[in-house]
Amino acid sequence: MASITLKGVTKRWGAFIGVDSVNLEIADKEFMVFLGPSGCGKTTTMRMIAGLEDPTSGDILIGDRVVNDLEPRDRDIAMVFQNYGLYPNLTVYENIRFPLKVRKIDPKSHDARVRRAAEMVELTHLLDRRPSALSGGQRQRVALARAIVRQPSVFLMDEPLSNLDAKLRVSTRAQLKNLHHELQVTTIYVTHDQIEAMTLADRVVVMKSGVFQQVGTPTEIYDRPANTFVAGFIGSPAMNLIDGEIVDGVFTCPNVRIEGFARDIVGPVTLGFRAEDARVCPVEASQVQAPIYSVELLGDATMVTVKTGASLVAVRAGKEYRAQIGDPVGFSIRAEICHLFDRTSGNRIENHKSAGSGTVSGTIENRNWENRHVR
Template sequence: MAEVQLRHIDKRWGDFVGVKDFDLTIPDKEFLVLLGPSGCGKSTTMRMIAGLEDATSGDILIGGKVVNDLEPKDRDVAMVFQSYALYPNMTVYENIRFPLKVRHIDPATHDEKVMRAAEMVELTDFLHRRPADLSGGQRQRVALARAIVREPNVFLMDEPLSNLDAKLRVSTRAQIKNLSHELQITTIYVTHDQIEAMTLADRVVVMSAGNVQQVGTPTEIYNYPANTFVASFIGSPAMNLVKGTISNGVFTAENMTIRGLDTALSGDITLGFRAEDAEVNPVGSAPDVTEISGIKANVFSIELLGEATMITLKIGDALVAVKAGKDYSTEIGHVFSTNIPASICHLFDASTGLRLNNGSQSE
């Protein structure tokens, strides 16, 4: 059993708070992703679990045992770093084998364990090479194999893909996803890349400035962001957020009118919607904004994505993205209109940023 419990963990350096009241239980075999921008406290949280940082207050439990006072080597966790941390003078085989030697595992079992770990990450043809002779993706797979060979209770992965190019990130991400399914070991993964979080995680913890903003499955966080920070951080592109006013169920902003919203709300508000949810009107069809529930504005920019065309509009100070079909054709400066049903809108408090509606307006 490798359940991990973080009980009201704080980390402070003098007056600076790195992590504030982090309280979460990570069930056995769960793949949990800590997601947020640089400096949000996600790596600090992981380092406290690993024993590389001491918690200022709170308890860390692994498998039901408090580990605050245990050395990193005694916590039965394996960590994969962003920098690979391989020994340049050792072959791939010896790099993978090294944790077994350090932990005094029976040498008679080493070869079988190394070969099994190498096979899992498709490195059996590279065992004789040294790290300098490998690509970035291969080096990261050596680091993964070195963690696997230990057979730990918990995997800790700190931005393991950030040094790889885009193509290698995709393939190595698939490798990690497959390994997670095969090994069934509790995994805590740190990243600033929301695509990694969405594709890998059973649950995601979104963090900002040391605080947990939301915990949920990727689907929950994408469909029902708890606040404007989460809404603006999750999704590619991020959710559109437009400040305006609402009265009698009608939201208004520059070149934008949305009808059919909650009639109980009034005053300043932030309205959100996703680029793929808006309904694009045909080219040349641009009814007056006062007659529709949507946007009518001039095209600010156009991006051809292959499978779609991304149209950007400027609504007040906000840039708003709308995803049109791949064959949609227009030009910068031309009039563009889109329908935005109330059912796809997310409403947030203008001052606190907190979510006001529980789900789509149609629910």
């Protein structure tokens, strides 16, 4: 098995910067997810690790070896692609076996390795079929088995579930989680789906415009987002973000008044809170009062949304809650469950006593997680 290290890795195409001087250490056997919107650089970063793109500058190490000049076939990696990449003229058995033939592995071992890989992804009964006779989920499992049979040091997976329907995504996610537990192979997984990232990853890299915004466990990035981009990207629904001002420990904006903040934090801020951390309450006892903008029945809960200024604010109510659009509603929000962010930089503000006055004077958090580079 192998660790992976990125040291100042940059990818440019002329004046355009696709990946901007990123540093990262991925531990042996770790499941690392690169998460971000389209065009953020996550697939480019993976392709540089795979050897399909050359970095403009910086070093990529697999284990203790710099692999910048190594061909993809010499990096001991296996890739799973979004479009499966199966050979239509070959059976499932021969598709899975193909990497062994190409790498000239002892033919005597082929059958046992193919059948073991097929068993791991529950394809044993389909080995004689061709890809055209398989469903999308079955084809993706063939692609997984073809990677598994290689027994590589590193798995690279580029949005492997994006072509599956919602139900298949859930079942295949569970299968991937179990496979990683069983195989214990270092894995990098690229996705724009934050649910996949939160459910699969040991750690997540959140990317935007070629820069690592935050690296941490799913719990860390959910509970303590480093900036408003991460706060607004992670979670379903995403964190509520409201622009307002704090004076004398009170946050205010249209329809919102929340008391209890440190008095040394003064000035314009962005306040954030999760839908599940607030509750619907009588208007006279609330910190947010506004007409209902929408009501969504989710089965296990009801999402109640109001509009304050330009912001939509959602709170999760009980599944039995019933109301109509336009009805007055109140939300109860405690200061201690809120997150504060600098309005200019978007960076997280620590809500504690510090010197200064007249502007936002809380401490902008400088969270130097090991193995990360944030700009």
